[in-house]
Amino acid sequence: MRIKSNQISNYFSNNIPKICVTYGYELLINLEINQKIRNYVKKHGYNNRVILFVDQNFDWTELESQVLNLSLFESKKLIEIRLQNNKLTKFGSTALEKLTSLDLSNVFILITLSTFDRKILASPWYKAIEKKGLMVESKPIDRFMLPEWITEKLAKQKQIASKEIIQLIVDRVEGNLMAASQEIKKIGLLLPQGTLEFDDVVKSLKNVSRYDISDIGHAILDRDRERFVKIVNTLHIEGQAPSLILWAIMQEIRVLLLIKIKIEEGSSAAKAIADSRVWGVRKKLLPRIVFLTNKPEIIKIMNKGHQTDLTIKGLIKEDPWCSITNLGLFIIGIIDRKTLPSSA
Structure with missing residues (x-):
């Protein structure tokens, strides 16, 4: 079921499936969905949690072992399968298909996709799980829906905002949902419940931090090494999660790759950029970069990003923040070698 x-x-109030797959284009919504699902299944006794990070070197026999073998101290188990790459090996696809035939009476399986490609909907493992499990798709929040989304998030903090305040936040985040969530949390921490005053919101958003994660992509696309390093160091000091910094960096690369694919399929550059939901400063910077980078370079960046992801997860012994900084400088180096015109 999808x-x-x-x-x-509504679904989980009446049902608890045995397998659930979550996917979509928006990281923040995916994270929120997964947390909701964890909360629901925990209420039904799935208190033991195992996380399996699936990359090219993953041993798929580990999955079946986790499903079939409960320890003496486990009654019910939540197994999270985090797919780092949607292109599964034949063995991996078969292993996921096989889940539907295993005894899952004491197991709940949550499969999450780190990136999303609609081709996956036609894969054998997806079709097999869809027949017996639950598939949850998170739709992106476009710029026209963003004001309503921000209003609802503020309301959960028991705060009421005027249209002017909502528009201020929309303009500030430029369509970046993760950045919008950060700004809303700032307002919740600094301002009281009730009706918000415009000047108070402006002051709180300006004073909390010089930078947020939406600034990282701007600095990279603008080839500003010094600013990029300052932003990373500032966010590090402020306690920002390195996984979110990596997401902000790789989001720019995923969008760049998506645009290049659309152009290869026959779209004009302008239409490809518009269809890829590029707004604000990015709309000015990306057209200069699209034709000056090639797919092998983008794949190199994606691979380096994957290595940084493994570092953040502790699977590679290296300082995560050094890895993030090196990744950003590596990307800027590729762009800069193309001798782009100044963005000024």
Whole structure:
């Protein structure tokens, strides 16, 4: 069965599937969906949690072993399978298909996709799980829906904002949902419940931090090494999660790759950029870069990003923040070698 992310509460109030797959284009919504699912299944006794990070070197026999073998101290188990790459090996696809035939009476399986490609909907393992499990798709929040989304998030903090305040936040985050969530949390921490005053919101957003994660992509696309390093160091000092910094960097690369694919399929550059939901400063910077980078370079960047991801997860012994900084400088180096015109 396939449902949309906003149908989760109704579904889980009456059902607990044995397998659930979550996917979509928006990281923040995916994270929120997964947390909701964890909360629901925990209420039904799935208190023991195992996380399996699936990359090219993953041993798929580990999955079946985790499903079939409960320890003496486990009654029910939540197994999270985090697919780092949607292109599974034949063995991996078979292992996921086989889940539907295993005894899952004491196991709940949550499969999450780190990136999303619609071709996956036609894969054998997806079709097999869809027949017996639950598939949850998170739709992106476009710029026209963003004001309503921000209003709802503020309301959960028991704060009421005028249209002017909502528009201020929309303009500040330029369509970046993760950045919008950060700004909303700042307002919740600094300002009281009730009706918000415009000047108070402006002051709180300016004073909390010089930078947020949405600034990282701007600095990279603008080839500003010094600013990029300052942003990373500032966010590090402020306690920002390195996984979110990596997401902000790789999001720019994923968008760049998506645009290049659309152009190869026959779209004009302008239409490809518009269809890829590029706004604000990015809309000015990306057209200069699209034709000056090639797919092998982008794949190199994706691979280096994957190595940084493994470092953050502790699977590679290296300082995560050094790895993030090196990744950003590596990307800027590729762009800069193309002798782009100044963005000024």
